[in-house]
Amino acid sequence: MIPYDLYHGTSNDFAIVDANAHHVPDRSAFAASLCADLGIDGVLFLAINDATRPPRAVMTLVQPDGGTAAMCGNGARCAARWVAARTDADEVMLDTQAGTRRTVVDGDDVAVEMGAPAFDPAAVPVTGDSPLVREDIAGYTVTAVNTGVPHAVAFVDDVDAIDIAADAPPIRHHDRFPEGANATFAEETETGFRQRTFERGVEGETQSCGTGAVAVAVVAAREGRVPENATVSVSPPGGTLTIELDGDTAVLHGPTTVVGDGEADATPARQVDT
Numbered sequence: 001m002i003p004y005d006l007y008h009g010t011s012n013d014f015a016i017v018d019a020n021a022h023h024v025p026d027r028s029a030f031a032a033s034l035c036a037d038l039g040i041d042g043v044l045f046l047a048i049n050d051a052t053r054p055p056r057a058v059m060t061l062v063q064p065d066g067g068t069a070a071m072c073g074n075g076a077r078c079a080a081r082w083v084a085a086r087t088d089a090d091e092v093m094l095d096t097q098a099g100t101r102r103t104v105v106d107g108d109d110v111a112v113e114m115g116a117p118a119f120d121p122a123a124v125p126v127t128g129d130s131p132l133v134r135e136d137i138a139g140y141t142v143t144a145v146n147t148g149v150p151h152a153v154a155f156v157d158d159v160d161a162i163d164i165a166a167d168a169p170p171i172r173h174h175d176r177f178p179e180g181a182n183a184t185f186a187e188e189t190e191t192g193f194r195q196r197t198f199e200r201g202v203e204g205e206t207q208s209c210g211t212g213a214v215a216v217a218v219v220a221a222r223e224g225r226v227p228e229n230a231t232v233s234v235s236p237p238g239g240t241l242t243i244e245l246d247g248d249t250a251v252l253h254g255p256t257t258v259v260g261d262g263e264a265d266a267t268p269a270r271q272v273d274t
């Protein structure tokens with residue numbers, strides 16, 4: 001059996017497995033099974049490989065479809081808190097497939113330096129030679145940005161009015177996105193933005209998406225909705241995240257919650273569609 005810890009970041013739910021202590025022979029099948037059983041958004045495999053200051057860990061997110069995502073903003077916040085608790089540290093370096101991310105843990109609150117968002121077509125990726133900015137994609141005016149993973153961001157008048165189960169998949173699977181995209185909708189309010197995201201890999205709406213919140217903030221800055229150096233409040237259904245923009249880079253802040261723990265069969269019957 002494989003023990004895991006359950007965390008959430010603004011209701012983006014993850015099981016965390018100590019990858020140094022426990023070998024999972026098929027991570028894809030394990031994650032698909034555990035996500036289906038628990039109704040969670042992914043499994044984080046964390047391997048602390050340097051416990052000096054600051055400690056360093058490799059973070060791998062496997063999603064409900066059995067695929068691996070290069071980065072996860074809320075997952076990184078939960079991962080940093082998990083590593084901090086085991087190393088008695090308040091600063092943690094996370095090695096992700098999108099690069100190394102410095103994190104700072106302050107009690108329940110965790111900040112992640114998210115790096116430089118990219119609009120470059122090869123980096124998102126999108127087809128074509130120029131950035132995809134305010135183009136009509138499946139009936140929405142979309143701007144594409146990579147904040148560790150690709151997001152297609154559309155500003156709308158009212159996020160509650162969207163039928164996300166119907167409207168997001170044609171964006172998420174659109175031909176312009178050769179690796180697919182998370183479909184993120186945002187509504188400007190007096191104090192910031194409301195957000196809803198349909199996540200690639202989950203293939204449904206999640207209660208929160210950290211890379212999506214950063215995408216909302218950086219696209220808002222690009223469109224002149226907020227200054228390029230600003231602190232932006234973005235509220236998905238699961239809570240409120242704060243994004244510090246400094247022109248080139250973004251820092252994601254928000255709360256994390258320890259939910260509990262459990263254990264699961266290391267070799268479940270495979271539940272991934274192949």
Ligand SMILES: N[C@@H](CCC[C@H](N)C(=O)O)C(=O)O
Nearest residue numbers: 069072073074149209210211
């Ligand atoms: N929930 C995450 C994003 C996880 C990755 C995404 N679904 C993808 O496959 O691109 C977040 O908080 O950023």
